[in-house]
Amino acid sequence: xxxxxxxxxxxxxxxxLIIAVLIRSLxxxxxxxxxxxxxxxLLVGDRLFVTKYSYGYSxxxxxxxxxxxxxxIFNSKPSRGxxxxxxxxxxxxxxxxxxxxxxPGDIVQFIDGDLYINNNQILKTIISKxxxxxxxxxxxxxxxxxxxxxxxxxxxxxxxxxxxxxxxxKFVVPINHYFFLGDNRDCSKDSRFLTSVGYVHENNxxxxxxxxxxxxxxxxxxxxxxWKWHESIKFNRFFKKIS
Numbered sequence: 001x002x003x004x005x006x007x008x009x010x011x012x013x014x015x016x017l018i019i020a021v022l023i024r025s026l027x028x029x030x031x032x033x034x035x036x037x038x039x040x041x042l043l044v045g046d047r048l049f050v051t052k053y054s055y056g057y058s059x060x061x062x063x064x065x066x067x068x069x070x071x072x073i074f075n076s077k078p079s080r081g082x083x084x085x086x087x088x089x090x091x092x093x094x095x096x097x098x099x100x101x102x103x104p105g106d107i108v109q110f111i112d113g114d115l116y117i118n119n120n121q122i123l124k125t126i127i128s129k130x131x132x133x134x135x136x137x138x139x140x141x142x143x144x145x146x147x148x149x150x151x152x153x154x155x156x157x158x159x160x161x162x163x164x165x166x167x168x169x170k171f172v173v174p175i176n177h178y179f180f181l182g183d184n185r186d187c188s189k190d191s192r193f194l195t196s197v198g199y200v201h202e203n204n205x206x207x208x209x210x211x212x213x214x215x216x217x218x219x220x221x222x223x224x225x226x227w228k229w230h231e232s233i234k235f236n237r238f239f240k241k242i243s
Contacts, residue, residue, distance in 0.1 A: 025062045026052055029207060031085055031095065036134035037182035037189065038083070038097060040144065041156055044134065046237060047214040050085050050207035054078070058203045060087045072203060078178070081153030083209040083242050086180070086200050096197065097209060098190050099155065102179025108171040108191075113164050115147065115181075123148040124157075133158050135187035142186070155243060160186035168192060176202050212240045 033046040042048070052061050056075040059065045065087070078084060078100055088094045102108040107118050115122040127144045134140070142158040149155075159165075164186050171191065173179045177199035182188025191197055215237035221228030 021063065024052075026057070028052065030213070031097065031209070033097065036136070036187055037184050038099075039133040039184040039187075040131070040158055041083075041183050041242070042097070042209075042212075043215065043217075043234070043237070044219075045215050045217045045234070046212050048209055048212045048242065050209050052207045054208035055084075055202075055205050058205070060092070060204060060206055065092065072205075075202075078205065078208070079153070080151050081149050081155060084180070085206040085209060087204040087206060088197055089200055089204060090196055090198075092204065095206065096180075096190075098180035098182050098188070100178055101149070101181045102171065102173040102191070104173055104175045104177060106173045106179065108173065108179050110165055110168040113159065113166050117150060120150070122150075127156065130161070131158065133184055133187070135184070140187065142184075155183065157183045157185055165192075171199075174199055178202065178205075209242045211242055212237050214238060 028049050029052055031048055031050055033042050033044055033048070036044055053074070054076065055078055056072045058072045059067055059069065062068070080100055080103060082100045083097065084100055085095055085097045088096050101115070102117065107116075109116045111121075114124060124145045124147050127146055129143050131142050131144050132139045133142050141161045143161055144156060144158050146154055147157050171179055179191040180197070180200060181192070182190050189196055191199060215234040216223060216232050217234065218232070221232035223232075225232070
């Protein structure tokens with residue numbers, strides 16, 4: 001009796017693990033936001049779901065990126081402006097989340113603090129001034145803009161009031177690669193930094209960020225500190241769609 005009970009429980013745990021791995025690999029995977037590079041849209045402590053099927057599957061869709069096949073299967077191209085989780089090209093292991101700005105063949109450049117794609121200035125409309133966003137453990141004064149991409153995708157981006165990222169060389173996106181930016185433009189390590197991130201190959205795409213399901217700020221209090229929940233847990237961010 002005890003032996004059968006032990007074996008049955010082992011089988012249950014095994015099947016549960018298999019189902020969990022399949023769901024995580026093929027459908028939905030939770031991710032945690034550890035940095036402020038996507039503020040004000042994504043905050044430190046946000047927990048979100050990413051759909052794994054949005055762009056098809058590569059080895060990076062599975063835990064530990066096993067070399068079970070080459071390229072992508074059921075490949076679907078992402079849209080400009082999507083918020084995407086990808087593996088950084090520098091180590092093919094670290095997960096980053098950024099906004100897709102440049103498609104294969106595009107020319108991306110900053111001129112006098114404005115974003116240009118294929119030599120056309122991206123429309124940038126001021127929303128608010130003198131806002132505060134995080135940059136590491138510090139606060140940074142920014143202006144908040146709405147940007148509109150060539151496919152009419154709109155989103156919010158923050159630019160530091162002083163000494164913002166002004167000018168760059170032309171970034172020519174290679175074939176089968178993508179160019180990503182953080183929405184917190186002056187506190188984001190992204191495709192502008194060619195040695196650490198740079199252009200991201202399509203095989204490194206993990207999935208599309210869809211919505212926030214939970215959010216808490218560990219800097220105010222940990223989850224076990226229930227007496228701080230009214231401050232640390234951001235209830236207004238629960239089930240917020242990512243755009």
